[in-house]
Amino acid sequence: MRYSQTFIPTVKEVPAEAEIISHQLMIRAGLMRKLASGTYIYLPAGQRILLKVMNIVREEMNRAGAQECTVPVVQPMELWQKTGRDIDYGETLGKFRDRHGRMNVLSPTAEEGFTYLASQEIQSYKQLPLNLYQINTKYRDEFRPRFGVLRSREFLMKDAYSFHATEECLHKTYMDMYHAYRRVFARCGLEFVIVEAETGEMGGTGSHQFTVPCENGEDVIVYTEDGQRAWNIEKAPVDPLPKQPPVRADAPAEVHTPSVGSIEAVCAFLKARPQDLIKTLIYKTDEEVFAVLVRGDHEVNPEKVNQFFVGHHIELADEETIQKVTGAAVGFAGPVGLAGRVGRILIDHAVAAMAVGITGANKTDYHLKNVVPGRDFPLEGPGIQVCDVRNAVAGDTWNGKKLLFKRGIEVGQVFKLGTKYSVKLEAFFLDEEGRRKPCLMGCYGIGINRIVASAIEQSHDEWGIIWPMTIAPWQVIVTPAAPDADVMEAAERIYRELLNKGVEVLLDDRDLRAGVKFKDADLLGIPIRITLGKNSLAEGKAEVKLRSEKDKQMVEISRAADFAAERVQQMLAKLNQI
């Protein structure tokens, strides 16, 4: 392709709207433009990259035995009402009413669509397993789109759904997909970490996330110091802390703490440290109010709490409920005398390990000091449980191994769904003995746009993007660096040779100074550049430079195309060989 014929509008200045490097470079390199908050137009170079990623994903899905379909983006609301996800998804679910008054959903994911299909088509165990996927636009009306394409309202997702008669069969496909995912991300040139993930409200039986470590990631990865285990922070377990040696403590005493509700405020007021406090949070489900106790410097992990209320949605209680249960305003709840006033009390191990602490007094504007867990409030009894309900923090261990932390971008997730959707949408089959059973399901997602953004986050320098060969918009750029006709001619010849060899090559035939061409080539991140200048031409040589390396190499002009084509093959092979 000739640069003069392309539409690659690069920009010098950093766009004001872009905060993180991948977002900045995607705009600066002319890959995309914003249409509205969280929605982007992909320009030709960006589109080429997306297509390359999609093709890698497609090849690996097909290799793993999944078959490609397409399910409509616009789906009837009734389908979503059957699974209850019209409610569960809340405001994030995009919907609109059509001219007939029917409500429609803009698909944020497609369990419903594929399970509907299975419910219509699958009758016998002989049809199983079945593994179907699509690569299609998804829409989520995010509260706050951000970080360019890392959290956008509209995005491309590869989503696969598998149907099985047995747990073993589900597990086999799950592992096939797991390995296919490893291949996908490796081929895209990404460094990634596989973490154990929470199955959340979906009540599934297992899940892994594929995460690209980088500063700008929204997810937190927790891993053991020996690298043997890794989790999403939502899932990461922690060892109970050692019980602190008992101290002589007087009976609990009320202290007047007017309007001092937050942890920081209490600390400042009582000259205490956050770890000396016991935080009491009041939660509710649709049928019960319960309390969670964590140390003042710890955070409740809602996913861990959720394990105790499978199938229910938990949320922080409203002011009115808190007032009713504790008899005090928000900020003054405490465990002393709380048993019996709430359905359950979950006490984090770290709280149980405390010798003495400060808590709310269940009385507005008062706290209690000298509170000794076990003495002043029970650590066991009906509805009372000491357990792991907080986020891991620096210094924590698991099985005695130190836990370390990293930020990351989630680019894929595999998930054993169980029968949640097949039961609700009646995707049943008859087994060998004629019994009617719901299909066991797995679902498997990959964020196509996120792969692109993470590749940039992970591979760039001060000049621009450095694409892995497998997903680069072009493999080679030929840059005539002088306006002379013979230089241009030599470049043309190399360009045609490369085209004939099937190399994806861009010829920078623009009437511009060499510096501008170099800047654009670097910004765009094309892996190999062949430069022709007056001097090198006089010596019969062309210069070959890898985007990822500083050094250039002089090659005989007659061999330049061959040389570059070989390098392309080597670089592709290196990424594809796994």
Add this chain to the structure above:
RNA sequence: CGGGGUGUAGCUCAGUUUGGCCAGAGCGCCUGGUUUGGGACCAGGAAGUCGCAGGUUCGAAUCCUGUCACCCCGACCA
């Protein structure tokens, strides 16, 4: 949805506190010339209802009211 911030030329921004002599700069774009291996130089030029709608005023980018959009933090998120 709560908190903070920003809307002025295609882009990045100054000007708003203290209303008028204030429609500006750099980059980009167009024309001509010189230049030609790391975002060239000179000369000339086009380009903005100052987000939008009201209001105050002799006079509004600037003050007031409303509204919209965008960005950041938080809450939320298979």
